Amino acid sequence: MAQISASQVKALRDETQQSMMDCKKALEESNGDIEVAKDLLRKRGLVTAEKKADRATGEGLIAITVAPDKKSAAIVEVRCETDFCARNEVFSSM
Incomplete structure (x- = not known):
């Protein structure tokens, strides 16, 4: 597993507006590759959106x-x- 620096997490967070922990986890899973990490975050966002799609908006x-x-x-x-x-x-x- 690649060592993830705070500057990498900050750069990913600035681009995606995701939480620091989500960015760190995505970077760890992608071995520090920011493009792969962005793709992981995008996929997770779609899953989260699907889970919330049926919620009532009253x-x-x-x-x-x-x-x-x-x-x-x-x-x-x-x-x-x-x-x-x-x-x-x-x-x-x-």
């Missing part, structure tokens, strides 16, 4: 906007799992 926001020329409009609904998330400033600014 909270969210609806936004309505009209174009300045008044010829078109859009209604967008964005859903999330919790009211805590729905009230978050970042979520509501989308």
Whole structure:
């Protein structure tokens, strides 16, 4: 097993936005190869997404906007799992 440095973990984390431990584990499993580690993290993310796909999203926001020329409009609904998330400033600014 290759010795994994903190700079490798940081570089992978900066590119993928995954946790430090997930990045370290992926680097250990890939013997320090960052491209292979990114692929491992991507596959794990897909598995996690599949597990969460059936969760109910009972909270969210609806936004309505009209174009300045008044010829078109859009209604967008964005859903999330919790009211805590729905009230978050970042979520509501989308």
